[in-house]
Amino acid sequence: MNRRGIFALLMAAALLAVAVLILRPFAPSAASLRPDSAPGSMAVVNPADLSAEYASLAAAIQLADPRIRARTLGQAFQALLERDFEAALLTMRALPRGADYDTALFLLLDGLHRRDPERALALARDLATTREQAAIYNVFFDTFAHANPAMAVSRLAFVPPGPARENAVRALAGVWLRLDAPVALAWVRQLPPVERAPALESALHELARTDPLQVIELAQTSLMGPALERTLFLAVQKLTVTDPAAAVGIVPLLPAGDTQTRAALEVARALAAKNPAAALDFIAQLPSGSASALALNSVLTSWVATAPAAAAQYVAALPSGPRQDAAAAHLAGLLAREPANALAWAQSLPSVNARAAAQVSLASAWAQIDPAAATLWASTQIVGPAATSALTGALSYWVLSDATAACDFVTTLPASTQSVAAVSIAPQLAQRDPAAALAWAQTLADLAAREAAIAAAYTRWVDNAPSVARTWLDSANLSGELKNRLRFPAAR
């Protein structure tokens, strides 16, 4: 038998071996993968050639842990690939579509495209059919473009439309622009519209590093939809780093909406890092609303790092109203690293609403540093909505860091606040240990707090493990009326 005949039989054996791997529900032996295990005429094939590689593949496919299977299968396939490319190709073709196939496909094509681009393109057109598999074209055209952009352009003809082509033109445009921006842009501009948009976006993405103003101009005349918004935002981000003043003038020119708002935040923050007054002037030009409020928060975030007192004074001097309330809440959170000073500042605010907002925010921020102190402070406030929010907010952090201490503290609270406090932490307790949570809830002295905490913990448990929870409920030492309420919560 000549070499070609032997080779053909070997390929058939490889296919058969993979079919065995796929179809057999039990772990195949290495022998079952050897060509000599094949029936009939297959027995004439030299059994020694690839049996070790097939055995490794067989073992890998049986692994359950996806991380370990991918690694093991990848190593086995790579070994086969290095021994016999064609056998590896046939083996890969026989793999069921999914993660294993994708792993093999990328290994195979990644190596092939460097030594035989045309065949790699032909195989990819046949084998890489999903959006995820089409990522191989990013690799191809990154390599091709680095080697010779013009040649890469000619190879686009072999790329099917859809995600594959989009990936190819994106990779090509991005690399080319880094190599020769004018030529790359000229090429991008003459592409048909369906390819021009992604190619131009990629090219402008690269260009934004060096010339964000040009990118903004080009994007506004050549892109639309999400690509336009992404590109504009990226360019403004870059511009704010190099020239915040120029970025100030750009923001009003952007399409109104999310992109403009986010750009305004970037600019406000960048300005504030150098000159808070200029940042505040910029904010003053923004229309009132969420964008303005968020931009002020950005300024405060930056300002407080360098001049916390000035920032605090500015917020305190704002006209009372929702804008001051929001700013006070935000600043209080930022000042929480020095809780005493922050508390003093919050309590000095003349506006009742601003003061409440600041104290609630401060309690949560303070609790991230010292939950016990923050919770204790919150529990001493005059009962009301703000105090309740401050208390439950602080408690939510305490229960994260030290659930036992938080529970103990709640048991010490007066009846007026114990119920709301218990209800706020019971679900979090039940998430990790429902039995313990319910046991703790039953220790609460106040009936209302006890039943509310039980209900809160049980509800979470039912959500997570309904049958176990209901079994517990059936045998729990609870009143019948409470049990009914827990069983039929909608009936209340």
Place this chain on the structure above:
Amino acid sequence: MTSTRRLVWCVLAVLQLAAAARATIGTTLQSQLGNPSGATSVATATTNYLIARPQYALSYNNTTREPNWVSWNLTTADIGTSGRSANFFQDTTLPAGFYQVLTTDYSGSGYDRGHMCPSGDRTITDLDNEATFFMTNMIAQAPDNNQGVWANFESECRSIAAAGNEVLIISGPSGYAGATIASGVAIAGYTWKIAVVVPLGTGSAVSRITSATRVIAIKIPNIAGVRSTPWQNYITTAGQIETDTGYTFFTDLPASVATALRAKIEGAAPVGSPSITTQPAAQTAALGGSATFSVTATGDATLTYQWSRDDVVLPSAQSATLILSSLTAAETGNYSVVVKNSLGSATSVAVSLTITGLSPAIVTSPSARTVPAGSSATFAVVAAGSPTLTYQWRKAGVALTGNTTATTAALTLPNAQAADIANYDVVIANSVGSITSAVAALKVTPAAPSVTSVPATQISAPGATATMTVVASGSAPLTYQWRKAGVPLTDNSSATTATLSISGATTADSGSYDVVITNSLGSTTSAAIKLNITVIPPDPVLWDFTTATATSGLPADVSGGTIVQRNNFGTTQTLTTVSVSSGYTGVSGTSNAGAAARVGSLNLAEGGSAFFEFTLTPAAARQLCITGLSFGARSTATGPQAYALFVVNGAAEPALIATGPLANNSVWSRITPTFLPVLSDTATSVTFRLYGCNGSGNAGVNTANWRIDDLAVQLITGAGLTAGATKERRLTNLSSRVRTANLPDVAIAGFTIAGTASKLVLIRAAGPTLGALGVSGSLSAPKLELFRGAGSIETNTGWTTAANSAAIAAAASSSGAFAFAAGSNDSAILTTLTPGGYTAQISSGTGSAGVGLIEVYDLSSATAGQNLVNLSTRALAGTGSETLISGLIIGGTLPKRVLIRAAGPALAAFNLTGVLARPQLTLFSGNTPVFVNTGWSTSADAAAITSASAQAGAFAFAAGSADAAMIVTLAPGAYTAQVTGVAGATGLALVEVYELP
């Protein structure tokens, strides 16, 4: 311990101490969503070792030497001004036995030390930032991934945080395929990240997460080439990442919430949000009736509905069904509904409500008109209503009849006169009601005659009826008087009407005509109309074998033409016809004649065995001259291998006049034998016999059928015809006047010499002499170069420089060409050429554009079949002096049939640009236009042009193209074919003249 390791240890110690002193619960904040892999801080957990730092929490894998996942939370409060650490750090906190990845372990790998918890997310203090530079927070990340799309998403998360959110993030590697960098750090196939976006509020983020919380999950290939790809292209679900990794996310959330979050796809409608399953349908209802729109939608919890009409909310329309009763016209419009629940909304398509039974209403009334007498007057009305409206225009209250526009929305009076002066209105009606418009007055002012339209040139055949019609306006009555050369026509009754008819026209009727139109207010004279009565080319006599007789083209003064099938044994058979089994260009596609060769000699010398025969007989006092014959033929390997054409002219013996091979492959081909014109005596029959033979003398072969189809014969009838005259009937000169400069605007003339004998030819390129003859912008020094194929044969740039200049002058004189001035820069070549195709290029010797004339003269004596048969010239076709002109001279005394073409659009197929979009081809005899064509397919000769083009070897024009062509039979003399652009357009054109049989 090395000094380096001591330094790292010291740094770490400082970091840990500082972190511990600053925050007490930072570690728990970083993993609020749970522990996806159940990682623990025990030293034996080598592949799932938990490291909890104030800045992030992670699970470390000593096998991959990378984190399995890293979890952290992000708010705007985490972003400060610390800047980026200058150093990476070996993580010495790993238990003993773990490999501590060195900061240099990635060197030269081609992979970045890619942060999972980004440096940019921890910039409040230097210590916070430096904590992200532990090597346990790094994976081997492709630079394009790390520095491009991954970095963009990191930035996106910070932007989301800046917009008032707390972002809980988990990220990591996945899809290991076994590859590592040199130090053993594994290379992942993907990097993934899950961001749970929680609006800022009171308390921990985890306590505020619900099923409606936004989740962004991405999975990005860890490869090159993705640098500039938007992260949105890699959106996936947390559930997919769980499948890829085997982890379980959101373990610290209620199961129902976790399930919802795992399925979320960024940008997609939330699960459970409304979805319309049945869209509302358009409705049609009667005025005063009712209409119902309904929608069916699915979605979690209670759905609410809000209907709108033309995007205006209908406040009371808030259920799945909208019922409209007592409909009014105002309720006509487009209806849509928005369905909402707590998770989102869905908007239906907008559908129309059409209310029928609306009585007519006038939107725009007709307005008064004042027009001069003889003009058209139009009244228009715009009305609305349903069902369909009808119109009836009235004059002074009386319905108009006899005017087709009187029952439409616009009434047109085409020739308004004083009698039409009146008030007009229109009655508009439908089944619901009717309405009458206000009246509109028509005023008609008196007007002298004016000519509306008149033809420019009329061409007609001798004996036919030539007609010319003028359209004029003005106050009635108008009178007409046609004139020829300014002289009123008095012997033609139609000469005083708008249409002049000349029946039985002769060449004597050719001339310039006009018409004088008169009324009471004055008179006017039309522009001149040129009438040219000229020869109409005869159609060939054609047999398509649906019958044995000639199907078409047999002149009235010729009889006969029935084909029979015979053989040398004297048997005459009725012609049998069969269906065409395969086609060839020009085949009729219906039937063909088949001949069965009989047993006997197939020797050509003996005339073969089977043949077709037909006889044509001229009428009394008439002669017949057959100038050409062609036919389609098909034979087989055992059938005739050759044909022989015999003629029996009067009482003469049969004479072989042409022979040639027959294809024996059962494929049809068209055959055009070459022979001397056959001239009959007066009123004497001519018989043709077309034999099938093999030419080899084999006898006794019983051949298979051979078939012919689409036999065509070109003939001329007349009196006083002579044999010499038919031989002289040929093209003796072809010329083209062109505008040219240097390449690529060089003008190219192609010509073909037919036959087998060499021919003496004079080729000239005139420039300066044209100027002397009054042509402006002529070339000052034309360069003439003669090619055969791609090879240059001869070049001349001044005829007097040629060695045979004296012979050139003599040849020009003998051929009737105008003389070049002595010493002029006109160019010429006198040479003897073998039969074949040639091109002569004329270009500017000075580089300046100009007009030149290229000429080819046949200086040889007349020999049948040895003719100059074609000239084609490609050049710019402009206007005025830049008109592309080809000249041709018909020699002898008999008419000659030629095909003339002007290609413009067709040149585009040869990759030529700037072609003339719509050429106009005008053939002039002297200064008289005799034929005009601006679109070959509109010609009555379109079919003949197609077959003649194919026969002459010309490329085909596309069906319906704007290329121009004509087949004309021309009396001997000089003609010019001029190519111009319609509407003054200019461009590249090709003008061609072909001799036809």
